[in-house]
Amino acid sequence: MIRCLAALLLASGTLAAQVPEGFDVADTPGDAGGSVVASWKQLPNEDASVTYVVSVSRSKDGPWEEASRFPATGGFKSDAPKYFWFWSSNREEHFVEIPAFEPGEGEKGPIEIWVRLEVVTPSATAATAPLSATPRPNWWNWPKTNVFVFICLFGVATFYLIRRARRDPNLFIRRIPGLDAMEEAIGRATEMGKPILYLNGLDGMSSISTIASTCILGQVARRVASYDTQISVPCYDPVVMSVCQEVMREAFYSSGRPDSYRPESAFFVTNDQFGYVAAVDGIMMREKPAACFYFGFYYAESLLLAETGGTTGAIQIAGTDSVTQLPFFIASCDYTLIGEELYAASAYLSREPIQLGSLVAQDWGKIAVLGVLLLGTLASLARLDFFKHLLATF
Amino acid sequence: MGLFFQKLLAIDRRWIFILLGLVVVVPTYHPLNLPGLKASPNVRAVYDTIENLPEGSKILVSFDYDPASMPELAPQATAVLTHCFRKKHKVVAMGLWVTGVAMAKESLNTTSKEAKAVYGEDWVYLGWKPGSVAVIAAMGSDIHNCFPKDAAGADVGSLKLMQRVKKLSDFDLVVSFAAGSPGIDTWIAYGSDKYKFKITGGTTAVNVPSMAQYVQSGQMIGLIGAMRGGAEYELLVKKPGDATAGMDAISLAHYLIVLLIIIGNIAFFISRKRKGAAS
Amino acid sequence: MTILGAWIAVGLTLFMFSFLYKDNPFYKFGESLYVGIALGYSLVRLWYQTWIDKVWEVLKSDASGKWWVLLPVAIGLLLLTRFVPKVSWLSRWAFAFLIGYGSGMAIPAILTTSIVKQAEATAKPLVSMPDKSEAAKKSVDGAKAAWDKAKAAEPTETDAVRATRIRYEEARSRTEYTFVTAYRDLTTLAIFIGVFSVLFYFFFSIEHKGPVRIFSRIGILFLMIYFGASYGNTAMGRFSLLYGRVLTLKKFGGGDYYYSTGILVVVMIGVLTALHFKNRGKEERA
Numbered sequence: 001m002i003r004c005l006a007a008l009l010l011a012s013g014t015l016a017a018q019v020p021e022g023f024d025v026a027d028t029p030g031d032a033g034g035s036v037v038a039s040w041k042q043l044p045n046e047d048a049s050v051t052y053v054v055s056v057s058r059s060k061d062g063p064w065e066e067a068s069r070f071p072a073t074g075g076f077k078s079d080a081p082k083y084f085w086f087w088s089s090n091r092e093e094h095f096v097e098i099p100a101f102e103p104g105e106g107e108k109g110p111i112e113i114w115v116r117l118e119v120v121t122p123s124a125t126a127a128t129a130p131l132s133a134t135p136r137p138n139w140w141n142w143p144k145t146n147v148f149v150f151i152c153l154f155g156v157a158t159f160y161l162i163r164r165a166r167r168d169p170n171l172f173i174r175r176i177p178g179l180d181a182m183e184e185a186i187g188r189a190t191e192m193g194k195p196i197l198y199l200n201g202l203d204g205m206s207s208i209s210t211i212a213s214t215c216i217l218g219q220v221a222r223r224v225a226s227y228d229t230q231i232s233v234p235c236y237d238p239v240v241m242s243v244c245q246e247v248m249r250e251a252f253y254s255s256g257r258p259d260s261y262r263p264e265s266a267f268f269v270t271n272d273q274f275g276y277v278a279a280v281d282g283i284m285m286r287e288k289p290a291a292c293f294y295f296g297f298y299y300a301e302s303l304l305l306a307e308t309g310g311t312t313g314a315i316q317i318a319g320t321d322s323v324t325q326l327p328f329f330i331a332s333c334d335y336t337l338i339g340e341e342l343y344a345a346s347a348y349l350s351r352e353p354i355q356l357g358s359l360v361a362q363d364w365g366k367i368a369v370l371g372v373l374l375l376g377t378l379a380s381l382a383r384l385d386f387f388k389h390l391l392a393t394f
Numbered sequence: 395m396g397l398f399f400q401k402l403l404a405i406d407r408r409w410i411f412i413l414l415g416l417v418v419v420v421p422t423y424h425p426l427n428l429p430g431l432k433a434s435p436n437v438r439a440v441y442d443t444i445e446n447l448p449e450g451s452k453i454l455v456s457f458d459y460d461p462a463s464m465p466e467l468a469p470q471a472t473a474v475l476t477h478c479f480r481k482k483h484k485v486v487a488m489g490l491w492v493t494g495v496a497m498a499k500e501s502l503n504t505t506s507k508e509a510k511a512v513y514g515e516d517w518v519y520l521g522w523k524p525g526s527v528a529v530i531a532a533m534g535s536d537i538h539n540c541f542p543k544d545a546a547g548a549d550v551g552s553l554k555l556m557q558r559v560k561k562l563s564d565f566d567l568v569v570s571f572a573a574g575s576p577g578i579d580t581w582i583a584y585g586s587d588k589y590k591f592k593i594t595g596g597t598t599a600v601n602v603p604s605m606a607q608y609v610q611s612g613q614m615i616g617l618i619g620a621m622r623g624g625a626e627y628e629l630l631v632k633k634p635g636d637a638t639a640g641m642d643a644i645s646l647a648h649y650l651i652v653l654l655i656i657i658g659n660i661a662f663f664i665s666r667k668r669k670g671a672a673s
Numbered sequence: 674m675t676i677l678g679a680w681i682a683v684g685l686t687l688f689m690f691s692f693l694y695k696d697n698p699f700y701k702f703g704e705s706l707y708v709g710i711a712l713g714y715s716l717v718r719l720w721y722q723t724w725i726d727k728v729w730e731v732l733k734s735d736a737s738g739k740w741w742v743l744l745p746v747a748i749g750l751l752l753l754t755r756f757v758p759k760v761s762w763l764s765r766w767a768f769a770f771l772i773g774y775g776s777g778m779a780i781p782a783i784l785t786t787s788i789v790k791q792a793e794a795t796a797k798p799l800v801s802m803p804d805k806s807e808a809a810k811k812s813v814d815g816a817k818a819a820w821d822k823a824k825a826a827e828p829t830e831t832d833a834v835r836a837t838r839i840r841y842e843e844a845r846s847r848t849e850y851t852f853v854t855a856y857r858d859l860t861t862l863a864i865f866i867g868v869f870s871v872l873f874y875f876f877f878s879i880e881h882k883g884p885v886r887i888f889s890r891i892g893i894l895f896l897m898i899y900f901g902a903s904y905g906n907t908a909m910g911r912f913s914l915l916y917g918r919v920l921t922l923k924k925f926g927g928g929d930y931y932y933s934t935g936i937l938v939v940v941m942i943g944v945l946t947a948l949h950f951k952n953r954g955k956e957e958r959a
Contacts, residue, residue: 147781147789173877272708278696324600327904330897338896344877363878369792370872376796377865383802391793393587393785411693418912422919438836465917466910492718493711524723527778543726583786584778599910603903610864611794613786620906621913640916647912 018043018119018126020094025115025131028097029083033137038115039077039095040128046072053118054096060114060130067115068096082143082394086385100135110135143394150368157364162357169351171360176345178317178335185291185315186223194290195230196220199280199305201296201320202236202273205243209321212346213295214240214247216319219349220293221251225260233266234283236276241268277301281308294318294333295342298325306332319345396668399661410654417650421642428642436609437626439616440594443567444474449482451566452559456581456595457501460493463573463598469624469637470596471501471571477631479509479516484555486565488520488541490529490576495522495545514553521545526576527584534562534589562589570595578605582613596623679925683933686918687941697945795868797861801847801854809848816841867895 022041028034038054050072055064068075077083077090080097084090101111116130165171189196198220200213217233224231233248235241244266252261269279281304284292292309294302294316302318302325309316310332318329319337329336337345340362347355372391379387433441444453455475459467478485489498502519511517520541523529532540537560538550550556559565568591572578578595586593596618597605608614618627621644624637688703728746731739751767754760820837827834846853873885874892881889926934 144781144785147785150784150789151780171878172880174880272704274704275708278704323604324903324907327900327907330900331904340875340877347877360878363876366872366876369788370869373792373796373865373868376792377799380796381798381800383798388793388796391789391796393789393793394590408693414915418915418919422916422923433836435839442836462914465920466913492715495718522718522722524719531778579786583782587782587786587790599906599913600903602906603899607791611791613790620909621916622909636917636920640913640920643916643919644909644912647915648909651908 019128020117020119022093023117023128023131025113025133027133027136027138030138030140030142031135033100033110033135035097035099036113036115036133036135037083037095037097038117038131039093040117042072042076042092042094043119048073049122051120052094052096053120054098055116055118056098056101057114057116057130058101058111060132064116067098070096081389081392086389086392146390147393153368154361154365158358158361160357161361161364162354165353165356165360169353169356171356173344173348173356173359176337176341176348178319178337178341179345179348181315181317181335182220182293183223185293185317186220186227186229188315189290190227190229192290195232195287196224197280197284197287197289197292197309197314198231198233199292199294199296200233200235200237200240200244201294201298202276202301203297204237205239207297209295209297209342210237210240212342213319214243215346215350215352215355216293216295216342217244218247218251221248222255225252225255225257228257228260231265232283232287232289234269234276234280235266236269236271238268238271241266273299273301277304280305284308284312284314288312289314292316294320294329295337296320297322298329300325303328303332396664399664400668402657402661403665413650414647417646418643421646422639425639426642426646428645431625431629431638431641433626433630434623436616437618437623438630440474440569440596440618441477441616441627441630443592443594443615444477444481444483447481447483447566451481451483452555452564453478453483453485454562454565454568454591455485455487456568456570456572457487457489457494457498458491458570458577459497459573459598460491461497464497465636465640466598466621466624467571467573467596468497468501469621469635470618470627471498472505472635473624473627473631473633473637474569474571474596474618475501475505476508476633477627479505479511480631482516484515484558485511485517486520486555486559487517489522490526490580491573492522492524499545514548515555518550518553518555519545520550526580530562530581530584534585537561562591565591567591568593568595571597572601573598574601577601578608578614582608586613596627676930679930680933680937683922683925683930684937686922687934687937690918691941691945694945697948699941699944795864799858799862799865801850801858803849803854804847809844813841813844813848816844866891871895 020040020043022039024040025036025038028037043050048071052068052070052072052075053066054068056067057064072094075094075096077093077095078086080095081090084095098113098115100109101113103109103111112132112134114130114132117128119126161171186196198217200210200217201207203210205211221231231248233244235244245263248266249261249263252258269276285308289312292314294305295318298305298320299322302320302322306316306318306329316333317335317337318333319342320326320329321339321342323339326336326338330338343355344359347359372387376387376391379385447453455471455478457471475485485502487498487502489495498519502517506513506517521544523540529540538556541550544550544553562568562585568581568586570578570581570593572595578593578597581593581595585591592615593613594615594617597620599620602617602619605614605617605619609617618624621637621640624635625641628635628638685703685706688699691697692700728742731742748767748770751763753764755764816837820834820841823834823837830838842851842853845851846857870888870892872892873888874896876885876889879885922934926932
């Protein structure tokens with residue numbers, strides 16, 4: 001009768017506390033050596049009345065200190081895909097992450113951690129034999145593998161396309177609409193006998209948009225040299241001014257008009273934001289340029305510049321990757337190169353292999369992202385989570 | 395009529411400045427108490443997050459703005475700090491912008507005094523360090539090494555609250571009030587994605603569209619946007635402040651601009667039609 | 674000191690606002706002062722909190738153990754060689770370090786945050802499937818109970834009651850196909866089309882013809898909607914800043930601060946008027 005009672009109670013899972021199978025302690029995978037992981041299979045028929053208590057110690061014989069205590073309804077490996085991925089079997093195994101011990105007086109890390117698991121039920125407690133592991137920093141951060149793969153693929157594509165652009169500078173780049181307007185604006189300025197005003201933005205030479213702007217300036221300067229138009233390039237940064245002077249000198253020389261080049265066309269104004277704006281506004285009001293080009297990175301002064309240019313009747317063409325200023329340029333300028341179109345315009349005009357190759361590589365990257373998005377959406381519609389797991393970031 | 399609209403298009407902009415000045419100044423001196431302010435889902439999400447944290451939770455507040463953004467972000471910061479102190483949460487404050495230091499001190503001193511919060515136990519102000527990304531990375535592993543002293547020069551290890559906080563993942567929530575970069579996007583990219591802490595915050599109106607993507611993707615919980623967001627949070631904590639008081643002026647300014655845009659567009663199309671008919 | 678500070682704050686605010694009329698000496702003074710103070714403040718902060726805290730104090734306490742803090746100092750000093758043409762090539766080492774460190778920190782982080790995570794969030798099912806699991810049902814029941822409790826406590830729909838109602842409707846939308854579910858699906862579809870079409874617009878190595886052209890035109894539409902929202906938000910931000918300044922003028926314009934606002938406004942109008950007539954006289958004489 002007692003045996004029957006015991007069997008009944010065993011079957012209900014509320015009497016005996018069993019030791020779970022597969023208890024293991026190991027260094028946490030893919031981390032900087034800050035913890036170890038204890039894992040074990042779930043007990044048959046476990047429920048909220050079963051509590052797991054994980055204790056730690058610096059030696060096999062103790063003293064033991066409680067590290068974690070939780071009911072059997074939680075703490076599954078499926079809650080930590082960062083370490084264990086999304087395998088379905090993770091729902092059947094528990095785990096606990098145990099932080100590394102701080103080295104004490106005279107101790108040198110990393111310190112071996114002994115772990116013991118106790119299973120506590122309302123009527124009994126069972127404990128596993130202690131196991132140990134030493135937290136060590138790992139060379140490979142597994143959770144970041146998908147990002148690494150993407151960087152490698154994109155990097156390889158970029159290098160390949162730069163090489164291809166070096167062999168064939170005629171890589172196809174579509175014509176940006178604003179570029180036609182630039183030609184028209186330069187022609188208009190020549191006919192009217194008025195100068196062109198060219199601004200490089202308010203960032204230094206380390207900014208990609210300033211680099212793109214100086215490349216475009218080179219092309220504009222070539223046209224200006226052939227048409228014998230005047231150009232004015234007020235600069236915010238002294239280094240940018242030097243670069244602009246060099247770029248323009250090169251452009252005038254290569255157009256066969258070295259005599260027309262005037263170094264004072266590119267001049268430093270001030271590196272104070274609103275001081276620069278005030279000075280450029282003054283230049284616009286006095287010289288009344290026929291065309292104003294705003295290429296580069298702009299801040300809050302964008303509308304001040306564009307509005308003043310608008311009042312003089314000039315054609316205004318802007319190009320910036322400053323997302324917050326684009327709306328103002330779009331509202332007040334005749335043409336605007338939006339974001340990446342600025343880099344594309346620079347690559348289109350200069351046909352420089354690094355710029356061309358990078359631009360096409362970015363297109364490939366965009367196609368890859370679109371492909372992943374499309375596949376991910378279709379997969380999630382079909383309730384296939386595999387794709388979503390591949391994109392998971394931790 | 396057509397001539398009237400043509401003249402309207404050529405109006406001296408200083409008349410518009412005067413009109414705008416009037417609609418902002420008059421309600422400031424004579425509040426209208428316009429009705430209709432309700433908490434939006436994003437602001438409520440921030441409120442609920444702080445409200446539902448257990449008492450005594452550790453919250454990192456980052457003051458990432460300058461005096462230019464004070465009217466929008468200071469009321470948000472004050473309302474959130476009031477909420478935190480009211481819920482007896484522990485606040486550790488710092489900043490990624492050097493120009494935010496004075497405003498951070500003002501918000502913290504005011505709200506902690508009202509809540510009778512004790513420095514060192516209930517709140518700590520670490521100050522500013524240069525480097526933004528490097529600061530976040532350093533805090534991710536050891537805050538005491540990154541900020542060995544607090545803003546007043548006291549040893550951080552000696553502060554009771556800081557003995558419970560060693561690294562970023564020790565915080566239950568990070569709140570960033572950011573006027574740009576470095577700001578919320580920096581905290582997310584180099585902080586929460588790496589060190590796994592919950593993040594929320596407030597930003598200026600200019601940055602709301604670009605921060606919305608992080609709310610949509612779940613990388614941050616809610617967002618307090620602009621002065622309106624600050625007013626909504628003040629409504630939730632039932633402590634009207636500068637943001638609520640500004641809603642009249644902001645609303646009237648918006649109505650004025652919408653009216654001017656409509657009139658401007660009508661004038662533009664009528665003038666164009668007139669020019670077309672004339673040619 | 675507070676009264677002096679108030680007068681300075683009001684004065685400088687009004688000086689900057691005077692630019693709305695036209696450029697004038699008050700504005701020029703305020704602008705120069707701002708540039709100088711901002712620079713000075715940053716320099717002092719950098720000196721005390723970077724050099725003194727991170728280098729000087731560290732070396733003073735343990736020069737032999739922590740000598741390595743001089744390495745980043747040396748790299749920083751190399752940057753300054755840019756200004757000496759003969760040795761400016763040395764600055765390239767510092768730039769290489771900065772760019773390498775910056776790229777190493779930035780590229781994986783930005784890629785994770787701005788591309789992979791965003792793609793993960795965007796790759797959602799375009800049509801929601803109701804969740805019929807027990808857990809979902811429990812969640813709906815829990816949310817309904819919370820709403821009922823909130824309604825019973827408040828006679829009218831306050832913010833708190835409304836929040837519980839929204840949570841119940843959200844929970845219900847996951848188990849049944851409701852209006853909220855349909856709205857959510859529409860939003861997901863709009864985001865999906867928006868992302869696709871805008872990315873199509875920014876393809877430069879493909880000619881925009883046929884379907885690509887159609888998609889990119891849709892992309893421009895989404896872009897313009899975004900820019901309109903951004904413009905509106907920026908305008909809202911500027912009004913908030915204006916209100917902040919007006920609030921300061923009101924706060925410091927009272928009797929406690931000796932009517933600083935009123936007095937300074939009158940003085941400035943007087944000076945600007947005098948300058949206007951003086952310049953007009955000069956122009957007439959010229």
